[in-house]
Amino acid sequence: MTALTNPRSDRVKSVRALSRRSVRVGTGRFLAEGPQAVREAVRHAAADVVDVYTTAEAARRFAADIIEPAREAGLFVHEVSEQVLAAMCDTGSPQGIAAVCRVVASSLETVLARGPRLLVLLSNVRDPGNAGTVVRGADAAGADAVLVSENSVDVFAPKVVRSTAGSLFHLPLVIGLDVETTLEALRRAGVRVLAADGAGTLLLPDVDLGVPHAWLMGNEAWGLPEELRERCDEVVRVPIYGQAESLNLAMAATVCLYASAGAQRRDG
């Protein structure tokens, strides 16, 4: 295998360009950086992996874990120099491995047709770390899908992908949603919508979480606007027992999702 060694080649530039949203939208591709993301892509979404790039050192280190499974799945594995990989990636040190993947988003209809019990809907969430961590928390809590509004951060941006720690490849994502239309669709599907917001008067431990529901999470700085809260079945507050002003978005979402997961398992 001849390694790609020219960091200024067209191929390197085209991979690097995936750090720009317009290029991701135009090509329908994004870059998964680092062994955790690439391993989960190969394991759970091999059909959507276009190319794997690895240094010789990483190819040895991740041979059993990533490289062999990738080759067995018929994927293209390209050996590159350290310089080429660094030039391709948004992260300084992606531990020697990255993969170009196809953006595969699900549709709301498909998700709802499966009778979901637990969903999360992000509205106007802008911080990449928070958005990615919510995807990871939703995956951990066994949520059926993550729904993302059109005015939220692009979940295929490098920082979001990194923060999901591979969970991006584990559960359906629906992107580009209009929130009001989505709330109507959820209602018609019999999914209760619970707004998680500091303005809520109902406390999390007092909510019936045994029924199918979606958590609506708003912007990390200013929460959910009143007109959206009013369209939800309940506005729920995570209780603050100490003197903290709030939890951050990812923590609040994870606490809510775990409360839901626990209740749904207790109830059956």
Place this chain on the structure above:
Amino acid sequence: MTALTNPRSDRVKSVRALSRRSVRVGTGRFLAEGPQAVREAVRHAAADVVDVYTTAEAARRFAADIIEPAREAGLFVHEVSEQVLAAMCDTGSPQGIAAVCRVVASSLETVLARGPRLLVLLSNVRDPGNAGTVVRGADAAGADAVLVSENSVDVFAPKVVRSTAGSLFHLPLVIGLDVETTLEALRRAGVRVLAADGAGTLLLPDVDLGVPHAWLMGNEAWGLPEELRERCDEVVRVPIYGQAESLNLAMAATVCLYASAGAQRRDG
């Protein structure tokens, strides 16, 4: 009030030097950056605030919220230029305000003498964002104190202080602890120690959290070593209902702490 305008003055250098651990240890001081941290310092720990530095613009914006309460508490409030504030701070943009504070750490004896119900003990936690977010989560969940091992990140480092979102000033912190000695002291005080670790066989929903207990959280990458886990009363795992490999440290801690807070309030 004459504004400080020279970013190369000795005072600016001495404040900036607080971004170094050795200087914080030597002077017993640290820098709280941004309105949220400074407001919480003034409200909850005014006796430990040495100097407040603010731009003219921030002094107007935070007049009622921070500046007047600071002056009423007899604190020194210094007006500085934007350049001076930027030169003092670790953050690029601390929104025009920062405060030098005294490092006030509590002792384990003091914390235990008060009969704590809920504690968290960080052992070998290295990531500033995770450590700070655990302090914030502990505060939100109403924990009685956060205990920090000698081999963990310095909780007065700029990134940790920022991640606590002011919670650093809300609850007692005990730092520089030897973990084994601390586990013995907790046991003698009748506080059960629950290790939170992916190696646990007991699942979080199955643990009796109504009794006084401390959550022991280990390193974000490799968890808790077996010899420490063996010294705990239980090793508890946050269940993963989906396909995620794990939660990050801050998320796991927050889920555990909220489970504890909920159980202790239900039980009494």
